[in-house]
Amino acid sequence: MTTTAHDQAPAGLEGGRLPWRVGDLVFYALTAAASLATVGLVVWLSYKVVAQASGAIQKFGLSFIWTVAWDPVKQNFGALDFIYGTALTAFIALLIATPVSIAIALFLTELTPRWIRGPVGTLVELLAAIPSVILGLWGILVFGPWIAQHLEPFLERRLGFIPIFSGDPSQAGMLPAALVLTLMIVPITSSLCRELFSRVPRDLSDGALALGATRWETIRGVSIPYAGPGIVAAVLLGLGRAFGEAIAVTQVIGAGSGFPTSLFEPADTLASRIASEYQGAVSGLQIDSILYLAAILLVISLITNVAAQAVVRRFERSRGKIA
């Protein structure tokens, strides 16, 4: 793509001493109002979601976060099991998705002829377009049974001495949830990483190659350090996605509770518990507790996303804009 400096110049309509006409002012006010409303909506949403939970916050206080309970009969609720489920499934998903995404990005930027890049890149990104409810449907009826019949017995035979791979195989549990999340994260992080690797200055990698480095050594010594902070941001964005995914996880995780050590056992995440209780909640306190879970989820994902944005901005300042 060739763009001249002229095209790149900021396109503002300040226009020096050009007079502002009435139409201009109205139009300006309209666009500014839309932007203000959008920013206001984010603030309102954050405030409202936390404020809605005030009933449960007053009843249980902050100890809700480290309490293990979800007992509608005894009216006792806590969130720790779900925080555990959220953290563990997201962690496993990232553990698989990060190296795979980086590998896919490298495949698409460094290792393939141009004519393969386009189609393969598009196909990987289409994986992100599949609605989560369909991944969940496939997860329950196709993937879950396959995991229970083949993958889990295999892991148990080979790695059963590690507690997370022990126990009876089951169709619904943390392993299928983590793998479905992996499928959702990989297209996002790999397309971001691809963007990052394509920004590595040509002369840096050419320099390394000219010094006799192999392509892999160039990637390890030049591309990955250069793209490093951006990769961190991509992983954080993937993490935010994994935390927030409700539907597909609800469908495959099996609505368990407690702290299962084995990945074969059912559990629940913050988002999946909220989704699964949409019709079941009867008492006011149970609804309040669901709202409390939503508030915790919002805070976690805001922190993750703001952190990712901060990393991206720092990266852009030092290395130029990402797309």
Next chain:
Amino acid sequence: MSSFDVTVRSAGLRRRRIVQRVLAIVATLCALAAVTMLGIVIGSVAVKGGSSLSLDFFTKPRGLYGVPGGIADAIVGSALIVGIATLIAVPIGVLVAIYLSEFASKGIATFVRVVLDVMNGIPAIVVGIFVFGVLVTGRGQSALAGSCALSILMVPMIARATQEVLALVPGGLREASLALGVSRWRTVLGVVLPTVTGGIVTGTVLAVARVAGETAPLLFTSSIAANAVNLDVSQALPTIPVAIFVYSESADPHEQALAWTSALVLISFVLVSSVMARALSARSRRKLTGGH
């Protein structure tokens, strides 16, 4: 950051070549695995959903228990809810993008962009909970509440996509129009915006494709509905994603079949529109940047 000294590694060229080979194979396998998974998921949906696909499926509402029927009620509900969400989100998204690229100072533009990106990262289920608290509590579920929830998800997508294509419009175009004495607002609406219609349509289609499959925001806003064709948006309407969600957890093979066929309809819509949007985007970008 410690520098990586590539020159020291001159020994063991054979070993280095092998490492290079192995890693290239691993990367290729990863890409292949991702494409294969896409194929497996689409293939499963096509095989399991294709067998009971018929015209009745699109034209008849769901029958009572055991009676075969279609999914017309959910198709109508989804179309209405997503359509209204689009009508809300497109003007707001485009106005925000115009503000960002034409009027805002650099600092404010960066701030609003960060807010949009953060907004894009808010979990859909939390958006559903928010709309539940604002519009559903006390009033009951409605298709309009569902549309509001979906439009909150769409605004940042449309705004960012539009803003990105607006940034590609050459500044000279604006200057030429202003130099002719055209006012700012007419410059934007008459000169700048028409050059990026393709980009706006692409962004909108991608946003529609994404929210058409969103289930989480609808669970709390428009999920408890009768399975009949209904055009009243002040009531909760059935939708395809919610139908798939409910039937996917059913043990009844009839309902599972219904879930698979609905999934086939939804995935076809989503994939076709995504691919079309991509093709359109490549074309309009080529036009804007002139060649390549």
